Amino acid sequence: MTEVAATRKLQDIVVVGGGMVGLTQALLLAHQIPDAEITLVESLPVNMQDVRQPSFDARATALSPATVDVLQKLALWPFLESSAQPITRVHVSDRGHVGQTEYRQDENSGRALGYVIENRRFGAELTAACLRTSNISILAPAEVLRVTPVRAGVELVVRQASEHTVLAAQLVIIADGANSPLREKLGIGIDQHDYRQAAVIANLSFSEPHHGAAFERFTEEGPLAILPMVSADGRSQSHRAALVWTRPAAQLEETLGLDDAAFIDQLQARFGYRLGRCSRVGERSSYPLKMVFAREQVRRGIVFMGNAAHFLHPVAGQGFNLALRDCAQLAALLVQAWSRKQPLGDLTLLQEYLSQQAVDQKITAQLSHNFIQVFASHHPLLQLARNAGLLGISLLPGLKQEFFKQMMGQALPRAEFQPIEKQEMVG
Template sequence: MKSEFDLVIVGGGMVGASLVRALVGCGLSVALVEAWPLDSEVQPSYDDRAIALAQGTRVILESIGVWERLAGDAEPIRRIHVSDRGQFGFARLDCRDHDLEALGYVATGHALGQALLRGVGDLPGVTLLCPARLDSFELDDQAARLTLSLDEGERRISARLLVAADGARSMVRAALGIEAREWGYGQSAIISNLTSGAPAPGVAYERFTDAGPMAMLPLSGARYALVWTVADTEVEEVMALDEPQFLARVQERFGNRLGRFQRAGRRSSYPLKLLLAREQVRPRLALIGNAAHAVHPITGQGFNLGIRDVAVLAEVLGDARAAGADIGALETLRAYADWRQRDQQGVALMTDGLVRLFTNPLPPVRLARNLGLLALDLAPPLKQLLSRQFMGLNGRLPRLARGVGLE
């Protein structure tokens, strides 16, 4: 059994699996370590939660050969309607203003998992270690050395680079004592898929309320994915409501733009926080995705931010390998961290600022934000700039985000 690799990726969720596919053809040997069996019914990253995919994310997924498999299950977002509940402010974004077929798309984690994971263990240069638990690891000047537990027993492997894609509660980050700036919002997101009485195909809604934002993202079959932000103190009560009570509460908060909601799927909830790791690289180590950053789901930036990490890291590693450089050297990895810093910090500040702005009850703040929404709606250049930011098309784009392969 092979025990030495160019890099080991710990975490086979959406970001880790995307990196595997992005690196195919770069001439690097890759081991993917995942604790859960690759069955999207049990893997937490691949449940029925809706995932917002920006236009820039579609380009990356096309570049790594995933979009063709996913397209049939991805509902386009052609327009976005933003409003402040009970107030006069609103703004509208439309894909036609950018000569695009969509501003973004919505797919379930289940569908995305199927597209990413099908045949991943058969890719050239890829070794799949799953289910496998990371028991311990150490980094030295030459390699990252890992001890794993598999069904057949203990296994030791090494690599020139360890990539941690193991989520916001990263075991790798914690074991290395890497600090993270982290604070909770005192809020949780309640997730469900709803059947609408008057669907508006291709329209996504972001509705700000005094308790936090409520998003409705279009899904197939006249369904909408609900992402409802509530105070932590209300989560238990809302989760305990029966279906008619839950639908009535959602209706009261959202309004009647989509008619009467008729059915609700399984509900889940998770606490909301902002997390930014103070270090994203060390010699032989890189953090990507939620292991490096986690943001509020407002504007749906989470996975989009993570897959841009993937596109940049894959390009940096591919170029280093082609130049004969050490892919685990700090100099190589700093190129990745420096490239990603502005985007990560910008999205974190934007999402955090929007949450604070739209939950502030002070009348002058409320008036200012509603005037700001109207100004945005009436200012095409500003609207275009903001739309491109949400679509992941601003700034220095890696080759995969421009539709250019790495081979």
């Protein structure tokens, strides 16, 4: 390694990773603590015209109503709303069995059940918002090579071009993704469950308009989700949808290698014709599916966020929504600590954050996991139970409400959004 060039001045907070979670976390903190100096370090170039971070690839994300509330408080929603498709109903069914349930907007006080947005669009607006926020500095492309706790906080060695610098911070929030190189460097292990499956992603067009309907369909080989997307012109009835199709790892190559017509045939054999004929399938990509939890999410001066803290099966659409609830909870506690002049990296404070989020993390992970395990089973008793479960959910309004409330991020109390007034500079 070349010599470290200089020690930069103390930052209040450094966020490592400019993916969906790192950018949102930086915005939440910058808005609520306007006097805090926040530095975000991202190893890829950060540019709103050409977003390259892996979070912002060709996927689409289902944002829960709780997530949209946070984006509204950040004044970001007006930039996103016209590109976001409201979900008016969610239909859950089990292929070849009678059990099914549906949840509609009118059962949620008329409020959309969520919104679907293309990740690229979301990334462009998150990036633009960070670039125009005066107390966020972005170092990119720049890679954090090392994080070391020191007496007054944390030191980070950052490589930018061929230069190495040291950043000192009260707190570092590490959102460097599911494989989290820094988690590994800090010697933090993981608990993981490999589903031996992969998610195949593609954008689709159907002959019938979706009218905002989202579908979760369970098949013998794993679940598939079809999420409604806005039309290309943003005005007419939309026929566009995003596919998340779970395939057994052993069949992945075959599925990816199918020509469009064969891909559509296989898909429709599983999904049916609820939206008519699928007339177009876009480029396909795939993601290996695991559930991963970091064995430690906090240390003195350090918090892991987003995929670096927990990675969930994507079919229930919970990963980012859960991470955002974590980010909001951490921000709420840091606001209080800032007002009390308490060090932001204080271990007791960070442990309090984790204990406040532990229940939400556990329930959400279990919900996503059970979705896969129960519905993947060929065992006749489990098949009977899941049909009874879906019928039960559909027949018992209270149960249905609870199930969907958790999926929408509305089941547990939420962190307050409580900005501190910016202090006038003295002298």
